[in-house]
Amino acid sequence: MRRLSRTPVLAAVAMLATSTLTVSLLAAPAEAGGRKTRVSAALSATATNPGGAVVMSGRIKDKGKQKRRVVLEQKIASGWRTVGKTSSAKDGSYAIAVPTTWFYSSKLRTRVKPTRKLRGKASRAHRLSVVPAYVPGGSPDSWDTLGQSLDRWNPCRTLTYGINTSRATPDPATVSTGIHNTIALVSQATGVRFKFVGETASNPLDKKWKRSDPDIIFGWTTDAETPLDLGPNTAARGGYDRTLRARDARGRLIWEAIDGGVIYDLTDTATMNATEFQQLTLHEVGHVMGLGHVAATDQYMTAGAELYYLPLQYQAGDLNGLSKVGLQAGCTKRVRYRGKVELRRVAPVATTLD
Incomplete structure (x- = not known):
């Protein structure tokens, strides 16, 4: 996303505890013989x-x-x-x-x-x-998926995330606060549990994922150092990288995300204040969760610069979209398709803001 030099609307956001709901399914037990209950x-x-x-x-x-x-x-x-x-x-x-x-x-x-x-x-x-304590703006219909199907993470497992602050701009404290606040809002919107596993030396979306890496990684680089094309005016790319075949709660074949993250252009984020950085992160983590761009300018998933004028809260379309990839949509189950495990890579999304 392109860095915007205008002053954003400031809004306070509370740190929200991630959901501690148990995600194991409970089958109805067999009725025992004996007295009626x-x-x-x-x-x-x-x-x-x-x-x-x-x-x-x-x-x-x-x-x-x-x-x-x-x-x-x-x-x-x-x-x-x-x-x-x-x-x-x-x-x-x-x-x-x-x-x-x-x-x-x-x-x-x-x-x-x-x-x-x-x-x-x-x-x-x-x-x-x-329901939210605030009135979300816009239409609940203003949301879309990244692909043609409802690809997503399995919302019934805890997703880990880590931050590589070695080159973080504007500074490690600002970005860590913005990322944690965003993850808390995503957890509140989806019911998905997240666990912060600390600092990581790995970089997101670089196709070098290791088993020890967090599921979701936040990192910084420059356009010259990555093939992901962060320039000249793209401040970040977000999404998931590898996906596996799975079935959703209705038995439909989908792609389940298994790793992803956000890569920021350290040059563009260097001049952002805390509010601008979190506004950018709210948009990019929407991509990480499986949401695509929308035409509506009053939603965080807009492809335009208007997101920098939104309060630090997801809006009606954003929330509806996040619910479709969240816990209410049910657990996913990985499957062999045509006798094998299929792995697909997905290009992370970038948005150029004018």
Whole structure:
């Protein structure tokens, strides 16, 4: 992206904790023989903002007078997954805090684990929506994918990321803060968990990926030192590099990203302030997650310089696109295609801003 010399709109952004939701799928256990069990459940709210306190509570009714194991499950495209656990009181009452760290609108239910004498049972499902505390601008339809299919990372695994600050501009502290803030916003928008693994000596998108490297790498170079074409007015390129054949939650063949990152032109970012750098990073990490450019100038995935006038928050189209490549879309599963493992490389995206 080309460096913009105009003053951007300043906006504060809070550091957001990455989601700690458990991503393992939970198959419905077989019903044990024995006494019948009934489970009631109700949400304390049907909509909230991130971090809002929401509780699923209810009562277990059976012939026993013992504590029962209760799990809270959330529905995503690939099935029900466990997001909380507790034990009921002897009178059958229970309450479980519902995770609200990311944007979603999905069903939740509780399930009582079977015992040797008592049956298991799931409650009726209830829908909860976690929505932004701000009003996202633009149309939710203003988003697109990088390719012709919905290629993406597997949102059910934790993605690692590292930063190579050896040549970072404008300075290591500024870029680290901007990258961490961006990753937190992406996690909030997608439900994907990220883990920062620290400083790395590797460079992104250089086709020298090693097993010890983070999944996503941020690094700096110059146009003269890379074949990726960062000049004369392109400030960065972002995306994923290698992809493998996989199936999505609906069984469709897609390409699953296995490594990627953002490469910045150190000459262009040298004169950016903290806000401009994060605005650029919000756009580039959108590419890393699988989003392409859009014509709408009120979205971070715009191909124009207007992104430098946006607040440090993803907008309506950005958020909708990120949800399509996030946890609600369900887990992916790598497969052999036509009897072999297929590997494909994808060129990272660059945007020239006038």
